[in-house]
Amino acid sequence: MTIDDLRNIGQELLSVIPxxxxxxxxxxxxxxxxxxxxxxxxxxxxxxIIVSRIKSLGEPLSIVSEECGIEDEDSSSLRVIIDPIDGSKNAINGLPMFCTSIAVASGTTLDDVYMGYIVNLISGDEFWAVKGCGACYFNGNKTHTKTDDNIEIVLYESQRPSEELPRMNRLFSYTVRTRCLGATALNLAHVAAGSVSLFVTLSKSRSFDFAAGYLIVKEAGGICTDAEGRNISTIHTGLGKINTILASANAHIHARALDALINSHYR
Amino acid sequence: MTIDDLRNIGQELLSVIPxxxxxxxxxxxxxxxxxxxxxxxxxxxxxxIIVSRIKSLGEPLSIVSEECGIEDEDSSSLRVIIDPIDGSKNAINGLPMFCTSIAVASGTTLDDVYMGYIVNLISGDEFWAVKGCGACYFNGNKTHTKTDDNIEIVLYESQRPSEELPRMNRLFSYTVRTRCLGATALNLAHVAAGSVSLFVTLSKSRSFDFAAGYLIVKEAGGICTDAEGRNISTIHTGLGKINTILASANAHIHARALDALINSHYR
Incomplete structure (x- = not known):
């Protein structure tokens, strides 16, 4: 399975799903x-569309996907981790911000992901990386995370805003703009492509939301841990809500953000 | 000047700006x-593009626009109030969420606006209303604001998040999702089209950001005041940051939201 196979799926989705x-x-x-x-x-x-196209490639694989669950789990085969629509709540309400996320792994942990692909199903923007490529390919162009210390925009997601936003308020004091787009994979994609400095969610997320984005952020030069700074590379890529996320453009921003989150007055 | 004139401008923008x-x-x-x-x-x-196309229509008019300011101010002519790009910060950072907003008024107050047009320059979604039409035309289809009491998503904008988000936290407790898209006009458009129940900003906004959306929300059945519930219909449509905004799908939601904002612990 190659990035071109995933991009072909993306083009088919773009022609049908919007x-x-x-x-x-x-x-x-x-x-x-x-x-x-x-x-x-x-x-x-x-x-x-995604599952039928992936199966038609004829490779032995197991599938982890939001709607159908886990199919043919076998740790010796490829593992394809899919969020068919990240941002369904936007999509069904008419808000034009949602994407597809596909990660391909050689094993069952996050660190086994070796290929990640995210496509914005409204703008058509594509983001991808292959382990070791050292970049986020954004619409085919090599991009990297921001290298400066300035936090111009904080991207976040929250499933319990009145509990979680106060815990992020110290972090918000470092910026003049927040964005909450409603699609975790796109947030990670935009950290990777250098649009923004960081993304945080204190709500536990599912691995199909972030498996592709995790790889793309890391390849582009960024850092991705949970919101307390813990390594998440060994987590099992299943269906559960397993961890919070903090993805930053560089080590300096990650340290500042962790300090703000850990020393929040509202913890 | 007709809606078709504004839609033609929208199509030209869509072909050039993205x-x-x-x-x-x-x-x-x-x-x-x-x-x-x-x-x-x-x-x-x-x-x-917008100013040259509007002038080419040959009607006597004054223009209020974010970049060029106020041209040919004359209270007896048409007043066209333009935000060429609402969401510039998104656009320049690569985030695919920005729009154009154009309002046409017979005088210098917000209540004089009789035609409003908003176009999302990524999705191509168009939203418009003419005074008295009783609807938001969303991609050509008549739509109205939500009639139920459920607040599924709170849309907000903020230019000082660490000060203003705490003041909205009681309102956030009524919902499980926030969205901050970074384009005031689009927020109003989506309240009008029934995507979401309400939009609030405690940062003072400029009339070119909300003049079109104000009319479209009202025509679609919604309510738009400042964030303390005061009528904003008599404000002067100029370049200054003049008022906060609360736009709601219906009177029940507006009352709940006002109560939450006014009785915030953080005022």
């Missing part, structure tokens, strides 16, 4: 997906 | 615009 935003049944939940969230028509359509 | 995101000089400030923010190449390009 129109689901305006379908009459866009907001009608079909069922509860394997990871516990409601599956909407656009989640199902995206997953069907 | 590629400025990736221009080599995208982040190079050209000068300080009339409203006090830095003018970037994409702001200038968008304003040039």
């Amino acid at each position: 129109r689901y935003r305006f379908a009459e049944n866009a907001r009608t939940g079909l069922r509860t997906g394997a990871a516990g969230d409601t599956t909407f028509p656009l989640d199902e359509a995206a997953e069907n | 590629r400025y995101r990736f221009a080599e000089n995208a982040r190079t400030g050209l000068r300080t615009g009339a409203a006090g923010d830095t003018t970037f190449p994409l702001d200038e390009a968008a304003e040039n």
